Amino acid sequence: MAVCDSIPSPESFAPSVLTFLDCQAQAIGAGGYAALAAPGSTASVLLTGMVTLLIALLGYRMLLGHTPTVREGVLTFVKIGLVLLLATSWPAYQILVYDIILRSPAELAATIGGAASLPGSGGGLVDRIDAVDQALKILAIEGVGPVPLGANGQPVMPSVPPPPFIGFDNFALGFARVIFLVATIASFAVVRIVAGLLLALAPLFATFLLFDGTRGLFAGWLKALIGSALGSLAIAITLGVTLAFLEPWLATLLARRGAGLDIMGAPAQLFAAAAVFAIALAAVMVIVGRAAYGLRIPAWLPAWPAPDFGISTQRGEAARQPVAAHVPIESRSRAAAIAD
Numbered sequence: 001m002a003v004c005d006s007i008p009s010p011e012s013f014a015p016s017v018l019t020f021l022d023c024q025a026q027a028i029g030a031g032g033y034a035a036l037a038a039p040g041s042t043a044s045v046l047l048t049g050m051v052t053l054l055i056a057l058l059g060y061r062m063l064l065g066h067t068p069t070v071r072e073g074v075l076t077f078v079k080i081g082l083v084l085l086l087a088t089s090w091p092a093y094q095i096l097v098y099d100i101i102l103r104s105p106a107e108l109a110a111t112i113g114g115a116a117s118l119p120g121s122g123g124g125l126v127d128r129i130d131a132v133d134q135a136l137k138i139l140a141i142e143g144v145g146p147v148p149l150g151a152n153g154q155p156v157m158p159s160v161p162p163p164p165f166i167g168f169d170n171f172a173l174g175f176a177r178v179i180f181l182v183a184t185i186a187s188f189a190v191v192r193i194v195a196g197l198l199l200a201l202a203p204l205f206a207t208f209l210l211f212d213g214t215r216g217l218f219a220g221w222l223k224a225l226i227g228s229a230l231g232s233l234a235i236a237i238t239l240g241v242t243l244a245f246l247e248p249w250l251a252t253l254l255a256r257r258g259a260g261l262d263i264m265g266a267p268a269q270l271f272a273a274a275a276v277f278a279i280a281l282a283a284v285m286v287i288v289g290r291a292a293y294g295l296r297i298p299a300w301l302p303a304w305p306a307p308d309f310g311i312s313t314q315r316g317e318a319a320r321q322p323v324a325a326h327v328p329i330e331s332r333s334r335a336a337a338i339a340d
Helices: 013-037 042-063 070-088 090-116 125-142 168-200 202-207 215-258 266-293 311-320 334-339
Strands: none
Touching (some): 013 202, 042 070
């Protein structure tokens, strides 16, 4: 695998970091899976042991007189095949899970965002994020501009309330950029790193699907994986809405500063907008996480009852039938029951 570039460019900090995070997520997911699925690894040994234990338990139940039905036997071996497919076959796993988790959110975001005409839905989302970052940086350097003068040469009374403290405008312009960068990069970092880690752990968690007692661990892994994919989709859509709001506004502010005009009141508004969209990013991640948490995986098979060699069944039938209807029960050998 190619080594991810870990040196961000000062002129394009956001694209460098986002590209690095995406590269690391793919490397962790693919490389971690290959390491855990390799023969002799911890996950491989655990898988072998649990499959052996499952087959041994089936054999012991048959020896004790409880023979599974055709449906139970087929579903059990289908479950074993599914676990082996997820835990050992990278080509199948890449198509069924890896590509869906890492690539389908961008495709869905392009479909939804394209219908809503959101910026970056057709591609280039990272570049547009960098353009907003650069615009905020230029505004922070240039400041709000001089106070406008009236016809008499005196400063015109501004139509906006005064800043809370001296130097607030410079603080707000600089901190609005910081909030925008932190919210954007942190949200992507959370969903991409979590997705890469969970994809790498697939050989381990797929093993837990074999038994009802450990199926909850597999369900939790699947919920978190789906939550990370939904989180990537929600973040892309939310950032599209953010760009749709900020891009024309920042273009207007830059045009005013280029013409030598002031932007009184804009720093506080930019600071508030950056904070609002940062909260929105966190909120949508929590909401889609709750949606993924609602996933329920039903049991493959009903619990097998403990073998009682037909005693309780015989007693129940005898209690329900009249005395005259009693029919002698033919004693059958253990070999005949197992053969059936």
